[in-house]
Amino acid sequence: MSCVRCIVSGRVQGVWFRETTRSRARELGLSGSAVNLPDGTVEVIACGDEPAVKALQDWLWTGSTLSRVEQVTCEELPNHVPSPGFRTG
Numbered sequence: 001m002s003c004v005r006c007i008v009s010g011r012v013q014g015v016w017f018r019e020t021t022r023s024r025a026r027e028l029g030l031s032g033s034a035v036n037l038p039d040g041t042v043e044v045i046a047c048g049d050e051p052a053v054k055a056l057q058d059w060l061w062t063g064s065t066l067s068r069v070e071q072v073t074c075e076e077l078p079n080h081v082p083s084p085g086f087r088t089g
Contacts, residue, residue, distance in 0.1 A: 003032075003047040003080040008060050010070030012042045018088040020064035021056075028052040031082040035089040047082035 008017070018034040021044055025032060030048040037043050046056050060072045 001047060001082075002050040002053045003045065003077040003082060004053055004057060004074045005077050005080075006044040006046070006057060006060055006072055006074040007037075007041050008044060008063070008069055008072050009041045011066075011068040012063060013040055015066035016064040017042055017067045020067075021060070022086050022088050024059050025056055025086045028056055030056060031084055031086055033087045033089060045077070045080070045082075046086075047077075047080065 013036050018036065021034040025046060028048065030046045030052055032045040032047050034042055034044045044060060046053050057074055061069050063069045
């Protein structure tokens with residue numbers, strides 16, 4: 001089980017980024033969340049099989065059709081206990 005926390009910046013709020021991330025994460029069988037932060041970034045927490053987590057990390061650079069991703073910064077969460085499902089908030 002691998003868990004990461006990624007901060008995605010650019011044009012990522014108000015462009016269906018979180019919902020598209022949730023859809024992609026579910027396709028990959030991941031649990032976690034995608035949440036808007038006050039500074040205009042989106043925090044993505046993803047947990048699951050390492051190859052699936054890596055695939056989502058790579059996908060974050062693409063994002064939704066209307067998004068324009070400028071930066072993705074990820075860190076491992078070695079002691080994170082994931083909740084079931086993938087939520088947006």
